[in-house]
Amino acid sequence: MQFPVRRKKLIGSSQNDLYDLYDHCLQFYGQPPLENISLTEFETFAVERLKLLKFVENLGVSFGKNSEQYGKKLEAEISSLNFPHKAELSEPKVPGGISEYDKRRKDHISHFILRLAYCQTEDLRRWFIQQEMDLFRYRFNYLLSKHKADFLHKNNLKYETVSAEEKKNLQDKLIASSYGLSGAKVQEYDVYKVPFQDALDLVRTRKVYLLAGNAYIPHYEIVTIVLNDFRTRLSKALAMTARSLPVVQSDERLQPLLSHLSHAYVGQDYSIQKNIGKISLEQIDALSVKSFPLCMRHLHKALRENHHLRHGGRMQYGLFLKGIGLSLEQALQFWRSEFVKGKVDADKFDKAYAYSVRHMFGKEGKRTDYTPYSCMKVILSNPPSQGDYHGCPFRHSDPELLKQKLQNYKVSPSGINQILELVKGMHYQLACQKYFELTHNVEDAGFSLNHPNQYFTESHKLLSGGRDIKKEVDVSQKSQENPANVPRPSQANSKQAHEEMGDLDSFFQDE
């Protein structure tokens, strides 16, 4: 992939060619940009797109992706960050603002820059693809149907349609499978037939009729098939990008920039263990009540009561414990002592379960995925089934049972109501934040919750006197507000680590 970048701003090549490329506000990002841009523009474009993608990610957790609020908020953000959303290139620009053409150019270039930053690991790729897909889905749905058809035509996307006769035979089944489909619509509009592998989102949620391995998709769901195409292409492209990455990384101007991009905004992942050994096993019971988020408190209680946890629970809780500072030896002791009280004898534990504990600490195999789970991950993946205690209680518990539990934990009735309201609105992380505020007796948590280990860290900071809360908030706020001055992640981390070590010391001295 060509990506020449020079310090001086040079005018791009044929203006006409580029004009063609940008004649539709949406694109598949098939062709990389071939112009020269300044480093400043390079960085700005990338950071702003990243802001947009992070916004998309957070929005998706708080609101349904097809809801009105989602659409309104996303539109506002797209607009304020100067990304394209108008249908016509020729629409006049707002005075003092940026032309539609320039917005599309920014869209194009910024996407390709972020590919460089996000192609390197499975996790980064997955994250990038997910947000780009959500963004694409929103923008595609926003198009008028003639622009949708234009897009399909321009990108050579032809999907097989179902014959009138087959439609008639399957009419009832089609109507029963697809929301919003009526007899009239089936007859009048196209129904597409694609292999089920190309319509996974509809299959997963059972929103489509399947027969003999094919999914029968009504015309208005075409976005799903297009999205699938988008995902496949982007996935392949990222794999290819990863291969040419060494060349790009050898450019010293780009390397630090790209590194910041992939670390600075995906947030702290608690994969680097700090405070190892600062917590003793005896303190865990008390900590679980005072400083654990509800999900971990729940898991801990289930473990103590049943002397066992299934795989999902062991992973979620075990990694959390690693994140708060348990050493491998402590973890082994912790799990073994609990399991041995149950049906597992010490021998069996050593053979069957110790392996997976060591795995979590990176002592077995080469799995890279073992970082403590973020709220996003807990909420969105691996929902609990019968016999499981993992997941997010705000997301996965019956509201009735959640209410009872909160009552048992002595949360005030008005507090419980506030929490339940937030749960109803699907604001699970906000509900947990509210739980934090109620159990710590503060008006405002002072942070935006997105990770169980963050909950723990914030809690013990608060309980140890709140000395450093402001500082922490400033550091993280600063990095979000001044994208051009991205602080070096390594410096910030070691500073934080030092402060946290100190805090943890004083916290436990009080005990």
Place this chain on the structure above:
Amino acid sequence: MSTSDYDPACLPDLLPIYYRRLFPFSQYYRWLSYGGVSKNYFQNREFSFTLKDDIYVRYQSFTTQNELDKEIQKMVPYKIDIGAVYSHRPSQHNTVKSGTFQALEKELVFDIDMTDYDDVRRCCSAADICSKCWTLMTIAIRILDRALREDFGFHHLLWVYSGRRGVHCWVCDDAARKLSVAARSAVAEYLSLVKGGEETARKVVLSDPIHPFINHSLSVVEHYFQQYAIVDQDILGSKESVDKVLALLTSHIKKDLTVLYKDVKDPMKRWDKLCNLVECKKSTIKKGQYFDKEIMLQYCYPRLDVNVSKGVNHLLKSPFSVHPKTGRISVPIDLKELNTFDPFEVPTISLICEELERPRADEAEEDDMKDKENEQEAGERRRIRDYKRTSLAKYVKVFDRFLEAMARSRKGEMLKKSDLQKDF
């Protein structure tokens, strides 16, 4: 009779006999080679063994049927798991550059485990099963088999009894083996209706319109429900179980039913009352028109572990592996005889080893051939003779038929391809 004579302590003595004389290596190899269409398909397949004293070894791979046979006889695994087909030979994975050793293909698999139904079965719990709750497996197989064939278009499904408390399904079509993680996960989710852990009372929620898949599944469940749930499990008998059912309903229906049930004690009548009440209330409550269907599904619909099906590299117990605790062989299930399948009649390793010792009727002329064969062929023929004399025979036949069907289908594919080429 003799199946109950299995003693885990005998395993070290029985396993060598089983592997030497009974394990159907040639069919097994034939299965996993899939007609030799893909190069090195068998060679790049991962197996894992659980050996004596719970020693677990992964990344076992073999180059030929003979090597597989010899190694298994040498190592005498207590349990054999099958994993994915990788990019390189699993036994050499340490020599491969990091990141390039990858799982490429594997059958799409499902694992239905009876413990996942503990909240809705009263007869047993945990690892126990009985003829009453086995119906749940029958229901699961019927529903999933239909869906995988009719909805997803798969043809080559091997259902296997796990040996203790569940069943596995191996979907072996080419297309199935090539599915991505996302696709496997989507298929598993499509097939999932019962959702929620300890913290969820009402695990099935239906709303209009009802998807054809759900309707198909409901008709299977309805067929078994009365006998299984009302009679065998007696879910509307005792107060405790009635309360559990009522917990799935809204308060007014619950109230009305509690009153009605004071006078009506017969469980079948109680169920009728429940259905009638739900029908009556249909017009008044918008949500909850399908309470009766939801209850049936919650008590009977298959519960599968999505995580087992998702991973391309997930290892699953192999057919014809022995279950160390029960001694039963993981045998293929003949769907034509599904209604009469009895897990307690599945042969144990001790039974079939014992059957081997019975006097042989017609071996005379076969002994003459011995001199003319090489060791492998002789071993194979002996083995084929041997398992045929045991209760294992009929299950190997099921496996044979399964392999035949795949072979026919491969042949059909090749003919199609060559026809297309001829036209050029």
